[in-house]
Amino acid sequence: xxxxRQSKILELIDQYEIETQEDLGQRLLQAGFRVTQxxxxxxxxxxxxxxxxxxxxxxxxxxxDYGGGSSQAYSExxxxxxxxxxxxxTQADNLVVIRxxxxxxxxxxxxxxALGIEEIAGSIAGDDTIMCAVKxxxxxxxxxxxxxxxx
Numbered sequence: 727x728x729x730x731r732q733s734k735i736l737e738l739i740d741q742y743e744i745e746t747q748e749d750l751g752q753r754l755l756q757a758g759f760r761v762t763q764x765x766x767x768x769x770x771x772x773x774x775x776x777x778x779x780x781x782x783x784x785x786x787x788x789x790x791d792y793g794g795g796s797s798q799a800y801s802e803x804x805x806x807x808x809x810x811x812x813x814x815x816t817q818a819d820n821l822v823v824i825r826x827x828x829x830x831x832x833x834x835x836x837x838x839x840a841l842g843i844e845e846i847a848g849s850i851a852g853d854d855t856i857m858c859a860v861k862x863x864x865x866x867x868x869x870x871x872x873x874x875x876x877x
Contacts, residue, residue, distance in 0.1 A: 731759050732769055739787045743780040750787065776833040779810035785829035804837040808877040815873060817866045822858040822873070831856050841876055845869050
């Protein structure tokens with residue numbers, strides 16, 4: 727049942743611009759699946775869903791393709807997430823602070839992480855802000871340039 731439900735979730739987010747867990751729950755109910763918010767949350771985590779900008783500019787759920795597509799297609803998806811989600815990028819000592827469209831910080835942080843920038847020791851994302859700890863303050867301009875080049 728879980729596999730069928732998760733397949734349906736992937737189908738629904740591909741077909742509709744689903745912005746919230748509540749929206750997803752309603753669509754699942756209409757499709758004949760009675761689920762709790764906890765189940766939806768677990769499915770989102772297991773499916774590694776992220777939020778990307780929808781056609782209306784608001785964040786919607788999307789599946790990131792980690793395997794099946796080409797690495798070029800994968801890179802293009804992340805570039806699109808950076809382009810659509812990033813509002814600004816600045817330095818604060820040894821931190822790179824990235825402001826995003828509301829609700830997009832996790833997706834943009836995943837895109838930054840996927841770049842594999844060695845100088846970044848780690849990052850943390852909220853709703854609309856990401857902070858990347860860079861190994862030294864001197865490396866921050868180089869990190870900012872690498873992020874912008876992939877946008």
